[in-house]
Amino acid sequence: MIPSNQDIAALVRGDSVHKSVYTDPVLFQLEMERIYGQAWIYVGHDSQVKNVGDYHTTRLGDQDVIMVRGANKQVNVLYNRCPHKGAKLVADGDGNVGKFFRCPYHAWTFRLDGEHLSAPLKSGFEGTCYDPRHPDFQMVSVARVESYRGFVFASQAAHGPDLKTFLGGVISSIDNLCDRSPVGEVEVAGGVFRVMQRSNWKVFYENLHDTMHARVTHESSFEAARSEASAIGEMPFELLIMDGNGEPYDFWEKLELRAYHNGHGYMEGIFDPAAATRDPVSRAHFQALSEAHGEDRAREILGMNRHNTVIYGSGSPHTVFQQFRVIRPVSVDRTLVEIQTFRLKGAPDEVFDRALTYANVINSPSSNVMPDDVEVYARCQEGNLTRGGDWISMHRYAGSDTELPDGAVSTNGTSELPMRNQFAAWKHFMTATLIAKESTHAA
Structure with a gap:
C-alpha cells in the first residue's frame, strides 16, 4: 500500500x-518517482x-538514459529504449554510435536527437497506423536538460525551477572546481572507479x-599512516591524506558545515590551504593561475577550501582534489558509487597526478579508507x-543552527x-503536494 503524504511526513x-x-522498498520506489523523477x-x-x-x-533514479553528442553538437539525454520492442539501444558504458542509433x-534507426529515421521493409507497414513522425515511434528525450560549465543535469519533470x-x-x-583550471575548464580523465555498496543511497550523503x-x-587507516610515517621519518602526501581522518575532536568542532535548500551543502576542507602552497605541486599550480588571473585571484581560488560538497540526488564534488563521486540508487539496499576524476585544463600535469593519487588512496575499492565506510554503511x-x-538520532546541536536566507550554517562542526x-x-x-516549503531543520 502506498503511504499517504501525512504518513510520510x-x-x-x-x-x-x-x-x-x-529499508522500505515502497518508499524507495516513491523516491524514484518523487525525488529522482522531479x-x-x-x-x-x-x-x-x-x-x-x-x-x-x-541512470536517473531507476531510469536508464543515454547522454549523447548530437549532430548539431548539442548534448542530448534520451531514455535508453527502442520504441519498437523496448530493447536498450546501447549497452551500458561509453562509445560512439556514428551518425545514428x-x-x-530489428535495426530500427534513430537520429542522435531521438527522431525516428527508418525501419527495414517499410512495405510491411502499409495500411497500418505506423507513422515515423508520431511520438510513439520516436526515442523519448528526458523532459529538461541543462548544462552548467560542462556539468550536464537532467530533470524528468516538465516543469519546475531551472538548474541554477x-x-x-x-x-x-x-x-x-572549474576556476582551479587556468582556462576555467575541466574534463573527465583517467578512468573511473565503481563501487557497489550494500546500503541505502541516503546513508552515503549523510556520511559525507x-x-x-x-x-x-x-x-x-590513519594509525597505519602514522606508523609508516614514523618508520620512514616523513609524512608524504599519500600518508598525509589518510592521516587527516585522525584529527582530534576539537579540530572537527571548528569546521564549518553549510546547508543550502534542496538538501545541498558543503563541509569545510580539512587540509590547510596555506600549508599546501609550500609543496612543489601547489606552487606550480599557483604560478599557472597567477599567470592567467594575477596573484590575488589565484589566492582567492585556491583559498576556497572545501572537502566534500553535496549536490543532493547527484553526488559529491571534491573541488580540491578534482573529483565527483556520483551516487546512483539501485535498490533499497544497493547503491552504486562512481568516482570521476577531472583534469584541470591548462594546469601542470602534476596537479592531475595528485588528484589520481588521492582517488586511488582514498576512494578506490582497494584503498585503506573506502572499505571502512562501505562496511559501516552495510552494518547500518x-x-x-x-x-x-x-528511530535514527540526528540530535547533535539540533536547534542551534544559524538560519540564513538560503539555508543554514552550523555553530559547531x-x-x-x-x-x-x-x-x-x-x-x-516526497510530500510536495502537502508541504510547500520547509526550513532547513524544521519538523
Missing part, C-alpha cells in the same frame, strides 16, 4: 527519522561525449558531512532491519545539521 522529525526511510540530477560531464555520436550511459534487435535555482549556493563549488565518524571508522542497513529500535537539512529536502520532495 511523520517519518521525519526535527531531530530524528524513522528507520523505514532506509529534481535536477547529474548525468555526466560534456567532456565524456566530445565528438558527434559519442555517448555515455547512466541502430537497434540491435535548484542548485542555489552550492553552485559555487562547481565554479571553484559526518565529522564524528572520521577518527572512529577510519582509525585503522542490517541493523535497521532488526527490532532493536525504530560536529553538528548533524547536514543530515537534518537533507531530510527536510527529502520530506519536501
Whole structure:
C-alpha cells in the first residue's frame, strides 16, 4: 500500500527519522518517482561525449538514459529504449554510435536527437497506423536538460525551477572546481572507479558531512599512516591524506558545515590551504593561475577550501582534489558509487597526478579508507532491519543552527545539521503536494 503524504511526513522529525526511510522498498520506489523523477540530477560531464555520436550511459533514479553528442553538437539525454520492442539501444558504458542509433534487435534507426529515421521493409507497414513522425515511434528525450560549465543535469519533470535555482549556493563549488583550471575548464580523465555498496543511497550523503565518524571508522587507516610515517621519518602526501581522518575532536568542532535548500551543502576542507602552497605541486599550480588571473585571484581560488560538497540526488564534488563521486540508487539496499576524476585544463600535469593519487588512496575499492565506510554503511542497513529500535538520532546541536536566507550554517562542526537539512529536502520532495516549503531543520 502506498503511504499517504501525512504518513510520510511523520517519518521525519526535527531531530530524528524513522528507520523505514532506509529499508522500505515502497518508499524507495516513491523516491524514484518523487525525488529522482522531479529534481535536477547529474548525468555526466560534456567532456565524456566530445565528438558527434559519442555517448555515455547512466541512470536517473531507476531510469536508464543515454547522454549523447548530437549532430548539431548539442548534448542530448534520451531514455535508453527502442520504441519498437523496448530493447536498450546501447549497452551500458561509453562509445560512439556514428551518425545514428541502430537497434540491435530489428535495426530500427534513430537520429542522435531521438527522431525516428527508418525501419527495414517499410512495405510491411502499409495500411497500418505506423507513422515515423508520431511520438510513439520516436526515442523519448528526458523532459529538461541543462548544462552548467560542462556539468550536464537532467530533470524528468516538465516543469519546475531551472538548474541554477535548484542548485542555489552550492553552485559555487562547481565554479571553484572549474576556476582551479587556468582556462576555467575541466574534463573527465583517467578512468573511473565503481563501487557497489550494500546500503541505502541516503546513508552515503549523510556520511559525507559526518565529522564524528572520521577518527572512529577510519582509525585503522590513519594509525597505519602514522606508523609508516614514523618508520620512514616523513609524512608524504599519500600518508598525509589518510592521516587527516585522525584529527582530534576539537579540530572537527571548528569546521564549518553549510546547508543550502534542496538538501545541498558543503563541509569545510580539512587540509590547510596555506600549508599546501609550500609543496612543489601547489606552487606550480599557483604560478599557472597567477599567470592567467594575477596573484590575488589565484589566492582567492585556491583559498576556497572545501572537502566534500553535496549536490543532493547527484553526488559529491571534491573541488580540491578534482573529483565527483556520483551516487546512483539501485535498490533499497544497493547503491552504486562512481568516482570521476577531472583534469584541470591548462594546469601542470602534476596537479592531475595528485588528484589520481588521492582517488586511488582514498576512494578506490582497494584503498585503506573506502572499505571502512562501505562496511559501516552495510552494518547500518542490517541493523535497521532488526527490532532493536525504530528511530535514527540526528540530535547533535539540533536547534542551534544559524538560519540564513538560503539555508543554514552550523555553530559547531560536529553538528548533524547536514543530515537534518537533507531530510527536510527529502520530506519536501516526497510530500510536495502537502508541504510547500520547509526550513532547513524544521519538523
